Amino acid sequence: MAAAAAAAEPKTKYDRQLRIWGDQGQAALEKASICLLNCGPTGTEALKNLVLGGIGSVTVVDGSKVEQSDLGNNFLLDEGCLGQSRAKSICSFLQELNDAVKAKYVEESPATMIDTNPSFFSQFTVVLATQLLESSLLKLDSICRSANIVLVAARSYGLTGLVRVSIKEHCVIESKPDHSLDDLRLHNPWPELKQFAKSIDICDKDPVVHKHTPYIVILVRLAEKWADAHDGQLPSTRQEKREFKDLIRAHMLNVDEDNYKEAVESSYKVSVTPGISDEIRQIIDDSSSEVNFSSSDFWVLVASLKEFIANEGNGELPLEGTIPDMTSLTEYYVSLQKIYQAKAESDCLAIEHRVKSILRRIGRDPDSISRACIKTFCKNTRKLKIPQYGGGV
Numbered sequence: 001m002a003a004a005a006a007a008a009e010p011k012t013k014y015d016r017q018l019r020i021w022g023d024q025g026q027a028a029l030e031k032a033s034i035c036l037l038n039c040g041p042t043g044t045e046a047l048k049n050l051v052l053g054g055i056g057s058v059t060v061v062d063g064s065k066v067e068q069s070d071l072g073n074n075f076l077l078d079e080g081c082l083g084q085s086r087a088k089s090i091c092s093f094l095q096e097l098n099d100a101v102k103a104k105y106v107e108e109s110p111a112t113m114i115d116t117n118p119s120f121f122s123q124f125t126v127v128l129a130t131q132l133l134e135s136s137l138l139k140l141d142s143i144c145r146s147a148n149i150v151l152v153a154a155r156s157y158g159l160t161g162l163v164r165v166s167i168k169e170h171c172v173i174e175s176k177p178d179h180s181l182d183d184l185r186l187h188n189p190w191p192e193l194k195q196f197a198k199s200i201d202i203c204d205k206d207p208v209v210h211k212h213t214p215y216i217v218i219l220v221r222l223a224e225k226w227a228d229a230h231d232g233q234l235p236s237t238r239q240e241k242r243e244f245k246d247l248i249r250a251h252m253l254n255v256d257e258d259n260y261k262e263a264v265e266s267s268y269k270v271s272v273t274p275g276i277s278d279e280i281r282q283i284i285d286d287s288s289s290e291v292n293f294s295s296s297d298f299w300v301l302v303a304s305l306k307e308f309i310a311n312e313g314n315g316e317l318p319l320e321g322t323i324p325d326m327t328s329l330t331e332y333y334v335s336l337q338k339i340y341q342a343k344a345e346s347d348c349l350a351i352e353h354r355v356k357s358i359l360r361r362i363g364r365d366p367d368s369i370s371r372a373c374i375k376t377f378c379k380n381t382r383k384l385k386i387p388q389y390g391g392g393v
Contacts, residue, residue, distance in 0.1 A: 014054050024174060024376055026054065032125040033057045037110035037140075039090040041073045042156045043130035048076065051094045057102035058094065059124070062087040063109040111136045118143045126150040141166050171298040172385040173377055183320040183382065186219050187234060187272045192339050197221050200332070202251060210253050214328040214336055215263035222247055222263075223270045235271055244270070259327040275315050283384055284309070293362050297369050300362075301377045302384075304354035308347070318347035318378040348378040 018026055032055055036043045039062045047058055066081040066089055074090075081089040087105035095103045106113070110129070113120055114136050121127055121143055129140055129151065137153055144151040144166065151166040189197070197220040204210050226244055227234055235244040245264050252260045276284075283289075284306040288299045295303075309315060321344025323336055352374050356366040 017053060021176075022174070030054055030056050033059070033123065035059045035061065035121060035124040035127045037061050037113075037127065037129040038131045039074075039086055040070075040131055042154050042161065043128060044074055044076050044090055046128060046130075046154065047090075047094060048097065051098045051101050051103075054098065055101055057104070058091075060087040060091055060103070060105045061108060061110050061113055062090075062105070063107055063112070114140050114143070121149060122147045124149060126152060128152045128154065130154045131156075170387050171296065172387070173298070173301075173380050173383075175380070175383045175385040177383055180383065181269070181272070182322075182324050184216060184269055184323065185316070185319065186216065186223060186266075186269045188274050188316065189220050190343055192343065193220060194224075196335060196339055197224075205253070207253065209329070211257040211259055212327060212329040212332070213259055214326050214332050215259050215266055216323065216326070216336060217332070218248065218251070218260065218263040219266065219270055222251070241268065241271060262326055276309065276317055277382070280317070280382065280384060283386060286386075291358060291362055293364060295362070297373065300355060300358055300369060301351075301374065303358050304351050305377075305381060307354050307358075308351050312347070312350040317381045318351055319344045320379050320382070321345070344378070348375055351378055 014026055021029075034047065034050060034055055034057070036047050036058065039047070039060050047060070051058060062085075064086045066077055066084050066086050068082065070077050070086065071079065071082075076090055076093040077086075085105070085107050087107055091103040091105040094101070110132060118139075121140070127140065127144055127149060129137060130153075132140070132153070132155075141151055141153075145168060148168055150170070153164045153166065155162055185193070193216075197217045200213055200217050200221075202210075202213055202218055202221050204213075222244070223234055226247065230240075235241045245267050248260060248263050248267060284302055286302075288295070289302045289306055291299050291303045305317070308318065319340065321341050323333075323340050326333070328336075352371060355369055355374055359366045359368060
């Protein structure tokens with residue numbers, strides 16, 4: 001019971017943010033290690049927000065003592081801190097905000113640390129540098145880029161300020177776009193989906209069955225009918241898409257059939273261009289997909305994706321495996337869910353085999369990338385992003 005309660009505590013504690021970025025995002029946050037250079041008001045405020053969010057660990061580097069001026073602009077300091085180490089005082093207060101976060105401090109000037117101990121920064125996920133002189137910032141940027149560490153440089157001047165991010169590349173699996181088309185493969189249904197669609201008579205005169213046939217089934221059947229009459233081609237021009245909608249409406253028995261209205265509204269999904277987007281093509285064709293022992297897990301996954309597309313995927317990405325809500329008999333909907341989930345699981349298994357094969361080939365542990373990570377990657381292959389930055393800060 002005690003173990004279960006301990007496991008449930010983080011989910012309760014971070015409930016609201018988990019709804020935004022999910023378990024994977026929170027896990028990444030809890031693994032992260034942040035280094036703050038100069039704990040003035042800008043850096044302290046940023047670190048406070050990360051600590052409240054459950055960051056893994058923080059290290060504050062600051063060689064200053066708390067002065068009277070600090071009390072007017074840094075709410076984590078009070079009169080009892082006057083004359084004491086600013087880094088130590090800030091860490092003490094941060095620890096009170098979230099005792100699950102490991103907080104350390106180094107009483108040394110950030111500029112001195114940059115000049116005398118550059119290897120110090122290699123242990124961190126992100127370095128947050130505030131109020132640094134340009135000469136020190138440029139040196140730090142070179143250090144962080146060589147170690148592929150994210151550098152966030154911030155400087156404030158009263159009510160104005162600037163923030164710059166410097167990193168070679170930032171590989172994002174769960175990009176969470178504002179709008180994303182459901183991955184239903186109506187333009188290229190696989191055998192099991194075709195077989196299920198054929199098992200349902202869309203001309204059934206039973207009003208209950210007819211008005212509760214899922215729109216996925218309606219579109220698969222009518223797209224096949226259209227293709228048979230058009231030399232195997234799906235509707236592509238505006239006129240053809242309009243005629244395809246008319247074909248759907250012609251199968252309605254009554255005007256109140258919501259499933260057919262859904263089919264008309266989703267008819268454009270039949271005309272989706274097969275294959276992969278230019279953005280994903282650019283990622284899999286990147287030279288980094290030619291992996292070696294030192295390649296990141298992300299690029300190993302991309303390499304496996306590239307092989308999958310050329311083989312098992314037949315030019316397509318792995319299926320996501322989810323379907324939207326729709327008007328349907330429960331048994332039909334559950335059957336569709338299982339068909340989509342089975343296909344997604346099959347695709348994921350193929351990717352997993354290729355990941356293990358690639359890891360062996362480059363001399364790494366074939367189990368070093370977890371199945372959970374591979375599964376998350378497979379569900380998000382259409383949404384991969386790699387923001388690439390220019391020449392530093």
